[in-house]
Amino acid sequence: MSTKNDTSLENTTEDQMRLQHLRSILFSKELDELSELKAILDSPALLDEKMKPMLETRIETHLEGLKKQFPKEFSVIVNRMIEQKIQSSQTEIMNMLSPIIGQMVANYVRHQFQILKDSIADQLQLVASQGIWWHLRNRILGLNDADLVLSASHKSVLEEIFIIERDSGLLMASAALYPTMDRDVVAGMLTAIKAFVEDAFGRKMEELEMVQYGTYCIIIQNFHSYYVAIALKGTVSTQEKEALREAIRTFVMDTPNLQNAMQDNTVEQEVSLKLKSNFIIPQEKRTAQWVELKSKPFFN
Amino acid sequence: MISKKVILTGSFGVGKTSLFQRFLTGQFNEKYLTTVGAKIAKKEIYVDGHKVALLVWDIAGEITQDKVPASYFLGASGIVYVMDMSRPTTFAHLEDDIQFLKNLLPYGVFKIVANKRDLVSDERAKELLESLPYSCDFVTSAKTGDNVETLFQEMATSLLENHHHG
Numbered sequence A: 001m002s003t004k005n006d007t008s009l010e011n012t013t014e015d016q017m018r019l020q021h022l023r024s025i026l027f028s029k030e031l032d033e034l035s036e037l038k039a040i041l042d043s044p045a046l047l048d049e050k051m052k053p054m055l056e057t058r059i060e061t062h063l064e065g066l067k068k069q070f071p072k073e074f075s076v077i078v079n080r081m082i083e084q085k086i087q088s089s090q091t092e093i094m095n096m097l098s099p100i101i102g103q104m105v106a107n108y109v110r111h112q113f114q115i116l117k118d119s120i121a122d123q124l125q126l127v128a129s130q131g132i133w134w135h136l137r138n139r140i141l142g143l144n145d146a147d148l149v150l151s152a153s154h155k156s157v158l159e160e161i162f163i164i165e166r167d168s169g170l171l172m173a174s175a176a177l178y179p180t181m182d183r184d185v186v187a188g189m190l191t192a193i194k195a196f197v198e199d200a201f202g203r204k205m206e207e208l209e210m211v212q213y214g215t216y217c218i219i220i221q222n223f224h225s226y227y228v229a230i231a232l233k234g235t236v237s238t239q240e241k242e243a244l245r246e247a248i249r250t251f252v253m254d255t256p257n258l259q260n261a262m263q264d265n266t267v268e269q270e271v272s273l274k275l276k277s278n279f280i281i282p283q284e285k286r287t288a289q290w291v292e293l294k295s296k297p298f299f300n
Numbered sequence B: 001m002i003s004k005k006v007i008l009t010g011s012f013g014v015g016k017t018s019l020f021q022r023f024l025t026g027q028f029n030e031k032y033l034t035t036v037g038a039k040i041a042k043k044e045i046y047v048d049g050h051k052v053a054l055l056v057w058d059i060a061g062e063i064t065q066d067k068v069p070a071s072y073f074l075g076a077s078g079i080v081y082v083m084d085m086s087r088p089t090t091f092a093h094l095e096d097d098i099q100f101l102k103n104l105l106p107y108g109v110f111k112i113v114a115n116k117r118d119l120v121s122d123e124r125a126k127e128l129l130e131s132l133p134y135s136c137d138f139v140t141s142a143k144t145g146d147n148v149e150t151l152f153q154e155m156a157t158s159l160l161e162n163h164h165h166g
Ligand SMILES: Nc1nc2c(ncn2[C@@H]2O[C@H](COP(=O)(O)OP(=O)(O)O)[C@@H](O)[C@H]2O)c(=O)[nH]1
Pocket: B011, B012, B013, B014, B015, B016, B017, B018, B019, B029, B030, B031, B032, B033, B034, B035, B061, B115, B116, B117, B118, B119, B140, B141, B142, B143, B144
C-alpha cells in the first residue's frame, strides 16, 4: 500500500521516458555514430583494422589529434543537428516539453500571485494604520473608506458560511452568496480534512483554524460542539480575519437556539436566514458593508 | 430534513468503496482504487414518506479498527462493518472491532455485512456465516448488486426509528 512512493516512482520513470524520447528525436543518428566511433576507439583490434591503411608514422599523432579534436567537432555537428531537428520537429518537442513548461509557468504564476497578495495586504495595513485622523479627514472630505481601500486593492468576498456539528460533520445551518454544490458534502469533507490535520499533529489542543487553497481561504472558528467555517474569495487581511472571528463570536452569543438546529428544521431555517442577513453581503451593497466588516462587527 | 452520518468500515479490500459506489451510482468497477483518507457522499432515502439524508463516509481501511483515526467514527449514527467472504482473514477481527466500535459509539446502529457473495459457493457461504461470533445482517455482492440497496434502505429505516424513539 505504498501509493505515494509508487506515484513518485512513476513520475520519475515518466520523466526519464520523456527525456529518452527527446534524446532519440534529437540525436538518434548521432548516437549510433557515436557508439560506433566509441567502439572503434575503445577496441585496439577495431582501431588496428581501421588504422592500418594510414601511414604508420602518423598514427600516434593522428590518434592524439583525433582524440583531442573529437569533442569539439562532435559538439559542432550536434549543435547544427539540433538546430535542424528543432526546426523540423517543433510540435513534437513542444508536446514533450509542455508538461514541464506548464509546471514552470504555474509555479511562476503562483509566485507572482503571492507577491501581489503581499503587496495588497501591505496596502490594507497602511490604510488601517492611518487610524482615526485618516477617517476624520475622509469624513470631512466626504470620502468613503471603502472606495479608498477598494481602489487600492483587491476586494474579498464572503461566499459561504457554515455551522457544522463537530463530530459528525453534519450541517447545522448555512448561507451562501451563490447556490453552490452540495453543502452537506462540503461540510463533511471539511470535517474530514480538519480531523486529518488535527490527527496528524496528534494534539487535540491544536485545532485547525484556517485552510487556504488557491484564491480561497476558509476561516474556522471552533466551539464546543460545533464549528463555524467561512469561505472567502480574494485577499483577506489579518484585521479582516479578526473582525470576522469577532463577528462569529457575537453571532453565536446572540443565537442561543443554535443548539437545537440539528433536531429542529424550523430552527435550522431561522439560523440560516440570520446567517445570511448578517454575513452574506449582496453584490449591490458590498462596497459599503465591506469596510464596516473591516472595522467592527456589522450587525445590530 | 434529518441527516445522519453513516460510516463504512472493515479491513482493506473487503469492498467498502465498491458498496459505496454501487449504492450511489448503481455501478461496479473491477479496478481496485485504494481509498486515501475519506470520501463522503450524500444520498437521500425515503422511509415511509419521510426523507432521510445519509452522509456516507468511505474511509481508508486498516487491518484493525483501532488504527483508524477515531475522529472519523465520532458522530456516526450508522456503522456498516464489511467483511470479504473470499478472505477469512477479514473475519478475524470482527469481535474485537465491533467491541471497539460499540465502545466508541454506544448509540450507533450497526449493520454487519458479508460481501463478495458471488465469489464463494453456497456451501462455503453457509459454513462461513455459521462460524461467525455475531450474526451477519446482510450478505451482499457489490459486483452483482445483491442486497446493496436493501442494506442502505434498512440502515435508513433503523436510523429513523432511533431518531424518533432514541
Ligand atoms: N467479485 C467481487 N469483487 C468485489 C466485490 N466487492 C468488491 N470487489 C473487488 O474487491 C476489490 C476491493 O474492493 P474495494 O471496494 O476497493 O475495497 P475497500 O478497500 O474495502 O474499499 C476490488 O478489486 C473490487 O473490484 C464483490 O462483491 N464481488
